[in-house]
Amino acid sequence: xTAMPADELTCKELVELVTAYVENALxxxxxxxxxxxxxxxxxCTEYLRQIRLTIGALGNLxxxxxxxxxxxxxxxxxxxxxxxx
Amino acid sequence: xxDDSGENESADADLVAALQRRDESVFTTVxxxxxxxxLRLALAHHPSRAVAEEIVQEAWxxxxxxxxxxxxxxxxxxxxxxxxxxxxxxxxxxxGRTVPFSSLVSEVESEDGPAVPADRFVPTDHPEWAQxxxxxxxAPKSWGESPERALIARETRALIExxxxxxxxxxxxxxxxxxxxxxxxxxVCNVLQISETNQRVLLHRARSRVRAAxxxxxxxxxx
Numbered sequence: 001x002t003a004m005p006a007d008e009l010t011c012k013e014l015v016e017l018v019t020a021y022v023e024n025a026l027x028x029x030x031x032x033x034x035x036x037x038x039x040x041x042x043x044c045t046e047y048l049r050q051i052r053l054t055i056g057a058l059g060n061l062x063x064x065x066x067x068x069x070x071x072x073x074x075x076x077x078x079x080x081x082x083x084x085x
Numbered sequence: 086x087x088d089d090s091g092e093n094e095s096a097d098a099d100l101v102a103a104l105q106r107r108d109e110s111v112f113t114t115v116x117x118x119x120x121x122x123x124l125r126l127a128l129a130h131h132p133s134r135a136v137a138e139e140i141v142q143e144a145w146x147x148x149x150x151x152x153x154x155x156x157x158x159x160x161x162x163x164x165x166x167x168x169x170x171x172x173x174x175x176x177x178x179x180x181g182r183t184v185p186f187s188s189l190v191s192e193v194e195s196e197d198g199p200a201v202p203a204d205r206f207v208p209t210d211h212p213e214w215a216q217x218x219x220x221x222x223x224a225p226k227s228w229g230e231s232p233e234r235a236l237i238a239r240e241t242r243a244l245i246e247x248x249x250x251x252x253x254x255x256x257x258x259x260x261x262x263x264x265x266x267x268x269x270x271x272x273v274c275n276v277l278q279i280s281e282t283n284q285r286v287l288l289h290r291a292r293s294r295v296r297a298a299x300x301x302x303x304x305x306x307x308x
Contacts, residue, residue: 010206010219010220011206011221012201012203012206012219013219015199015200015201015293016199016200018200018289019288019289019292019293020285023285023288041221043221043225044221046225046226047201047225050228050296051292051293051296053228053233053299054292054295054299055264056236057236057237057241057242057299058245058249058264058295059264059265059267060236060237060242061242061265064124065117065120065121066116066117066124070142071113071120073142074116074142074145075109075113077149078149079107079109081107081149
């Protein structure tokens with residue numbers, strides 16, 4: 001087995017940097033180390049993929065919408081405030 | 086017609102002006118647009134749906150009553166969501182559930198487990214693999230050929246909602262606005278009044294936990 005370069009990230013370190021990475025908030029040197037690790041580690045590549053899938057799934061949850069009763073109540077409040085003003 | 090993202094200042098000014106002259110159709114459009122995100126953010130503060138809905142109604146009433154005094158020091162959207170956050174925090178304080186304002190910061194500072202449990206990596210004192218310390222021992226398994234499809238199934242959505250509901254309050258608030266509602270980090274920091282760094286810490290923990298919940302689901306499915 002080849003020895004790891006001295007500044008290579010471990011997988012354990014990488015998973016803690018993954019949010020900073022996808023947020024584009026890593027300093028250039030850390031970003032380089034992150035990408036060098038990914039290039040040779042299929043497991044961390046899979047981990048990053050799962051984080052991206054998770055973000056995508058969170059963004060696809062159905063929207064909450066207002067009930068007609070609640071909307072009517074607010075419209076009434078808006079109107080009555082107008083008539084006072 | 087209505088660009089109230091806050092990015093377009095003149096559109097935001099038009100919106101506020103329309104509300105100030107009591108244009109009901111503009112009010113209805115704004116309510117329809119923001120009610121869902123407001124309700125999600127209220128739920129992130131208060132787990133009871135009935136209470137969350139009350140908080141949202143209160144926030145809208147405060148908008149109706151306060152719009153004439155709105156000075157546009159922030160975008161309308163930021164103002165609206167701050168009203169909601171303040172209502173939700175006041176309510177939590179009254180009910181003695183959390184310490185408001187400082188609570189997000191103390192949540193950031195409190196210990197929270199790693200993104201992935203330490204026992205899934207090779208320990209430094211491993212008898213044979215010590216030179217691989219910190220590398221995966223129990224690696225993440227693939228989520229299959231087309232995980233995107235599985236992720237939009239009703240069952241998976243319910244699981245994601247449950248995973249969000251199980252998060253500590255600050256993580257829940259941040260992931261709701263960032264990932265569920267798709268807001269940029271700057272807006273989230275503005276509305277929740279936290280620093281960029283604290284926001285990222287909470288987001289990181291929240292995403293890690295939701296991923297872990299999905300991983301348990303996919304692992305059980307493939308067994």
